[in-house]
Amino acid sequence: MQTIRTVEAAAHVGQPVRLLGWLYNLRQLGGVTFIVLRDGWGTLQAVTESQADLEPLAGLALESVIALEGVIVATPQAPGGVELHQPKVEVITAVTDPPPIPLNKREIKAGLPALLDHAVVANRHPVRQAIFRLSAGAMAGFRKTLTAHHFTEVQTPKLVASATESGANVFELKYFGRPAYLAQSPQFYKQIMVGVFGRVFEVGPVFRAEPHDTTRHANEYVSLDVEFGFIENHFTVMALAREVIAGIMQELAAHYPEELALLGAQLPTILPEIPHIHFAAAQELILKRHGVDVRGEPDLSPQDERWLGEWAQQEHGSDFLFVTGYPMGKRPFYTHPDPANPAYSNSFDLLFRGTELITGGQRLHRYEEYLAALAKANLPVEPFESYLEAFRYGMPPHGGFAIGLERLLMQLLALPNVRLATLFPRDQKRLTP
C-alpha cells in the first residue's frame, strides 16, 4: 500500500493508501463520523459509520499522531474533493491533553501573547502553516531570481569584532575573554564580496538591539540581502529590487495558490516600472495633500509612509512606491551622496502598501571617499581597516538592498504584527519559545 501525503490524495482516487499525520478533527454528525488527518501539507477527511473503526481513538485527544489507511473516493462536497473511506486507524503517538490553542478552528481566537507563548503548538494551525510555507516560498523566489541574474550566494559571519556599522543598538557578547558583537546586517561583508563575485546575495539572521517595541520591528529577523557592482546609481539598484519582488510574487503565485487563498492574500500589483518620488517632493506632497508640514524632518514617519502609500495607489494604481534621495544626515557613512545635491543621498526606500519594506542605495566605492566619510562622521579608521582594504584594492560603483522577510509577509498578508510572520519571535520581553 502506498503512503501518500494529504495533498496527493486527489491523484489516488479508487486506490488504497496510507496517510501519516496528526488527528486534526473528529466530528460526529448523526451516525457518521469524520476523522480529519493533518500532515505537513494539508488535511484529509476520512468518513465512517462504523464505531469499530473509531475504537483505536478512544480516550485520545486531538493532535495524537496517527496512520490512516483506506480507499480514496472522489466526493465533490468534501474539502479538496476527495475523502478516505473504510478508514483503519493506527495510533502512533497517543496524546491525552487537548492542545493549549485550538488548532481545528478556521480562525485562531487566542490573543497574541497566548499564541506566541504556545507557538510550538500554535504553528501547527493551518493558517500558521500557510504563512510559513509562503515564507519558504519567498526565500526560494528570492534566490531563484538572483541566481538567474548570475548572483552568487554567500554566508558571512554574524560574530563581528566591533560595533561599527551604526555604532549603536548592537548586542554584545563574551568571546574568549574579549567583547564581540552580533552583526546588525551583512552590509560590510556583502560589499566586500562584490569585490569577489561582482553580484552576491545572502539569506540570514540579523540582530538589532533596538529598545523600541513596535508592531513592525523584531530584535532578530531574517534579512534577504543583495549587493552588486557596476551600477550607474541607485536607479540600477531599484530596477533590480523590482525584479526581485516580482520574482518572489511569481514564485508564490505559481506554487502557493492554496496558501494565498486560505489567507485571503491579494498579490500586489507590480508595475513594469514602480513609481518613484524624491524625498523632498514626498514631503511637499504630504503638505499639499494633508496640510501637515514635515519638510525639514530628516526621515519619514510611519504616518508619512501610509500617506505616500495611499497616494501611490490612487495616483499610479501601485502597491509599491520608491522614495529616493533621503537626506545624507540620516543615512550611514557608506551611503553615496547625490552628485547633483550632496545633502541628499543616492538611496531609496521601497514602500509596500504604505510601509517601508526595502532599504537600499548606492554606496561609496573609492578608498579616499571612505576616509573622508569616516572623518566627517567622527569615526576612527582602525576598526574599519579590513573593510577599507576592499576599497583600497579596487571596488566598482556598487549598491544593494535588504528585504526583511517577516516584514514582507506581514505586508503581503495584511498581518497586524510582524511577530505573526515570525516562527519564534524575539523582542525585548520574549526569548522563548
Place this chain on the structure above:
Amino acid sequence: MQTIRTVEAAAHVGQPVRLLGWLYNLRQLGGVTFIVLRDGWGTLQAVTESQADLEPLAGLALESVIALEGVIVATPQAPGGVELHQPKVEVITAVTDPPPIPLNKREIKAGLPALLDHAVVANRHPVRQAIFRLSAGAMAGFRKTLTAHHFTEVQTPKLVASATESGANVFELKYFGRPAYLAQSPQFYKQIMVGVFGRVFEVGPVFRAEPHDTTRHANEYVSLDVEFGFIENHFTVMALAREVIAGIMQELAAHYPEELALLGAQLPTILPEIPHIHFAAAQELILKRHGVDVRGEPDLSPQDERWLGEWAQQEHGSDFLFVTGYPMGKRPFYTHPDPANPAYSNSFDLLFRGTELITGGQRLHRYEEYLAALAKANLPVEPFESYLEAFRYGMPPHGGFAIGLERLLMQLLALPNVRLATLFPRDQKRLTP
C-alpha cells in the same frame, strides 16, 4: 554594444563587446601585451600590440577596476579558447598599491595567517572564488534535493534563552538586561518544526564556544540541517542523508565543472547504499587491523576515523562510511536508544574520506521519554518547557542530521584546514576580517 560576463565570451565570437571587472594581469611578451580582466565568474585575456591601447593603465596597479571593449576572437591557444582584440581600456576605479596577496599566480603562496588577515582581498583569487562558488552550489544542491522530497525550509532563532542543548560551550550575551545565548544548533527548533511541517530543513549559522583549536573546527560555521518525521529508525535518516549528499554532488558536477577542475577536486564515489558499521564493530575492526585497542572508548578519535575511512575505501571502494550506534553516554539527552541494546543509540556519524562530516540519528518522540531522559541526565525540566510542549502534543518518530558546510568543502577539496573553506573564519584568536 553588449556588456557580457567573461564566461559568456565564447558565445560572442566576432562581436564587439564590453566587459567589466578587475585588472587581473598585465604581461608583455616581445611587442605583444596581454591585459587580463577578471570578473566575478572568470577571466578573459585581451591582446594588443599598440602602446596607445595601454595608455589608460599607466601608473596603475593590478586590481584597478576597468571596462574593456573590443572584439571577441576565437583563439585556440588562449585560455578559454577566445580573446579580446583591439582592446579599448577605460579605468573605472584606479588602484595604486599592489594587493597584499598576489592574486594572479596559479597558486597562493601566502601562509594561512596572511591569507586570512587579508581575506577581504585574497578571496578574489580564482582558487578562492572557486571554493566559494562550490559552497554556493552545495547549498543549492542541498535545498534542491530536500525540496524535491517535499521538505519545507525554516528559519529558526539564533538567540535563545538558555544554554540547554549540551549545557556547555555556548556564547552568552546581554539581552535587555538579562543573559541570552547563541544557538549551538537549530536542534530543538527543527524538531519542533517536524510537528508543523513533517519535514524541514534549515541553512544557517551555528555558534560553538569550544575552546579547542583544531584544523577542522571553527567557532561559527554554516550548518545544513534536516529533520523529518515518520521514520522507522536511524536507517531511514541515513538513507536520506545519502540522497542529500548525492544531490549536492550532482549539483556540483552539473554546474561547476570548471571550479572542480581548477581545484583538482575528485568527486566522491557514492554507492547506492553507503556501507555502515556499528560503533562496537568498528572498534573491534581497529583492534584487528591496527592492533590498537580502543574498545570501551566512548567515541572515535580522528585517527580511528581515518583508519575506518581507509577500510571503507579498501573493503567497499567507498569514500563514505556510516558508523552507527554510538554509545548513549556521549550523545545528547534527546537521542533515541537502540531498543535492542539501550547502552547504544540509534545514531550515526557519516565519515567522508576518514573525517566525520554528518552527525545524525533518531530522536526520542514521546513526552514521558523526555521527562525520563532529562531526569537521568540530571537536567531540570523548566528551561525545556516550550520544547517539551511539542512532545506533549504529539510528535511522530523522527530524526535528522546536520552537515557542516565548510567541513564538506574541506573534505571534498582535500583542504588542510576548514578555515580555507570559510569566507571569514572565526576562531579563538580571529574575529576579523
